Amino acid sequence: MLRNGTGWCEMRLQTTIEIFDYWNRIRGAADAxxxxxxxxxxxPHLLxxxxxxxxxxxxxxxxxxxGTRICDLFGRDLRGERFSSLWANGQLADIERTAMGVMDHAMPALFNATxxxxxGHQASFEIIMMPLRSPDGACDRLLGAIAPAAAASWLEIVPLEFLALDRSRLLPGKFDKAAPAEPRPINRIVAGKSIHFGQVMRRMVSQLLSAEAR
Structure with a gap:
């Protein structure tokens, strides 16, 4: 589990921790x-x-x-495929809107999905998405990782049919070694049709700015 100046980040898997650490390192002082x-x-070990x-x-x-492991999970080459096609039918619009929000606000997000x-098999996954910038400064790509929470032999032979989002939350601010005396849980975003992602994102950013001002 990692923590930053705004609270705890429930990132538990080595794959997502390492790629987030790499992304954070190469961005320096930039948002992305x-x-x-x-x-x-x-x-190379994460590719x-x-x-x-x-x-x-x-x-x-x-x-x-x-990556090959992701394609193997779904039993097909995913290059060129729509990202939302991996998700449960009721979540297609929310997933795409969330990914777009990560780019629009240059703020990474962490997901838990089943x-x-x-x-009929089930497995838990941790998924991270982090914005990347083009030379003109616009965030138009995402670097991400998908990692199973636990090893399961059937994942190597039976393809996944779809992912269902359990929860998602932003990863604001830079992670550092200094931990707050009393860590506070970070705010969470739960993707759902009743809440528009853009509204949640704006409220989240406002709360973060207020916290930093204090």
């Missing part, structure tokens, strides 16, 4: 690193679990790249 700063050779998403002309978000196989 340039996509040209991402060097696969710096994290099979990483993906890159991009906004497309049609306005949707699709896979530009997907994956369901074609024959």
């Amino acid at each position: 690193p340039l996509k040209s700063q991402v060097e696969p050779s710096a994290v 099979q679990s990483l993906f890159i998403l991009e906004t497309r002309k049609g306005g949707d978000i699709g896979f530009r790249l997907a 994956g369901y196989s074609t024959v």
Whole structure:
């Protein structure tokens, strides 16, 4: 588990912790690193679990790249596929809106999801999405990772049919070694049709700015 100046971040898996640490390192003082700063050779042991998403002309978000382990989980090559196609039908719009919000506000997000196989198996996953900038300064891509919470032999033979989002939350601010005396839980975003992601994001940013001012 990591913590920052605003509270605790429930990031538990080594894959998501390491890629977030790498992303945080290369961005320096910027909100998000340039996509040209991402060097696969710096994290070779993570590549099979990483993906890159991009906004497309049609306005949707699709896979530009997907690691072999992610493709194996779903039993197909995901390159060019729409990101929301991996998710439960009722969550398609929310997932895409959340991914767009991460880019629009240049703020990474962490997800917990349950994956369901074609024959009824279930597995828990931790997913992280982090914004990347183009040379013109706009965030139009996402670097992410998908990692199972526990090893399961069936994941290597039975493909996942879809993911269902359990919860999501922002990862604001830079993580550092200084921990607050009394850690406070960070605010969480629960993706749902009743709450528009943009409204939640704006409220979250406002709360964070107020906390920093104090």
